[in-house]
Amino acid sequence: MDLDVIGDAVASPTRSERIVPPSGNPIPTAHPAPDEETRSPLPDAERGAIQSIDRASAVLALLDQNTRALTPAMVAERLGLNRSTAHRYLQSLQGAGFLDAGYGLGPLFDQLAALISGRQQILGMAPAIMRELSDATESTCVLSLLGRTGAVVTLVEEAHRGTIILTVRVGTNLEVRAAQSRVLLAFQSDPEIVSRAHSGLGLKESAHEAAELSRVRKDRLAWGDLGRVGLSSVAAPVFGAHDTQAALALIGTSAMLPPRESGSPKVRLLRDSADRLSTLLAP
Numbered sequence: 001m002d003l004d005v006i007g008d009a010v011a012s013p014t015r016s017e018r019i020v021p022p023s024g025n026p027i028p029t030a031h032p033a034p035d036e037e038t039r040s041p042l043p044d045a046e047r048g049a050i051q052s053i054d055r056a057s058a059v060l061a062l063l064d065q066n067t068r069a070l071t072p073a074m075v076a077e078r079l080g081l082n083r084s085t086a087h088r089y090l091q092s093l094q095g096a097g098f099l100d101a102g103y104g105l106g107p108l109f110d111q112l113a114a115l116i117s118g119r120q121q122i123l124g125m126a127p128a129i130m131r132e133l134s135d136a137t138e139s140t141c142v143l144s145l146l147g148r149t150g151a152v153v154t155l156v157e158e159a160h161r162g163t164i165i166l167t168v169r170v171g172t173n174l175e176v177r178a179a180q181s182r183v184l185l186a187f188q189s190d191p192e193i194v195s196r197a198h199s200g201l202g203l204k205e206s207a208h209e210a211a212e213l214s215r216v217r218k219d220r221l222a223w224g225d226l227g228r229v230g231l232s233s234v235a236a237p238v239f240g241a242h243d244t245q246a247a248l249a250l251i252g253t254s255a256m257l258p259p260r261e262s263g264s265p266k267v268r269l270l271r272d273s274a275d276r277l278s279t280l281l282a283p
Helices: 044-060 072-079 083-095 107-137 179-186 191-197 203-219 265-281
Strands: 004-006 009-011 140-146 151-157 231-239 244-253
Touching: 044 072, 044 083, 072 083, 107 140, 107 151, 107 244, 107 265, 140 179, 151 179, 179 191, 179 203, 179 231, 179 244, 231 265, 244 265
Parallel strands: none
Antiparallel strands: 004 009, 140 151, 140 244, 231 244
């Protein structure tokens, strides 16, 4: 069977073939691991920091259903430390928010638990809405969450009809110019997150992305700009109690999803689906 290659993607006239848009990330080259003798030893400061993290993790691991709070004596006995060292670790963990004043679970754990709960909630509610959207638009629907450098594909609902299907692998890290990344970065309350994601861009590119994010905040809609000829993607924000929870997107060919046509029926359905999901997540 003859196949037409589009960049890294493969197009086929048959129903069984799928096009996987490239993530834009370079494929790592495998190198043989060096022998132990040729490995560079870690600097003392770095080795000490890793040891401190390991020990702090061991201290926190002592908390369980039967141990709701720690004491210096308990930590010292169970981990083989002297009491003054155990006390210093407990104070440091309290100062960082991992423990409270009584050396029980601290506010940082409450924050992380709320984040995990919110993500579990959206992952439970999204599939049904995504299936409806995919069926109604005959396009692949994608839900992405924010990773360290941009959107990370979390859920995918492929179209059930059509001669060509576009898809993307769950776990793909998307470029900052992807529609989903733009949505997630546009509504971030922490500017450091945006700065980190854009750190690899030049001055001109960074200014262009800043303008794009401003447009996304105004329109509540983002289009991808990855330079993939014949491919198109558009995303809308899914809001939670305090911030953007996810980006809901449609991907398709330019013929199926004409770029920048924000008033098209498919885009209106995307907006409606994102709003429905936001309403379900509202406290």
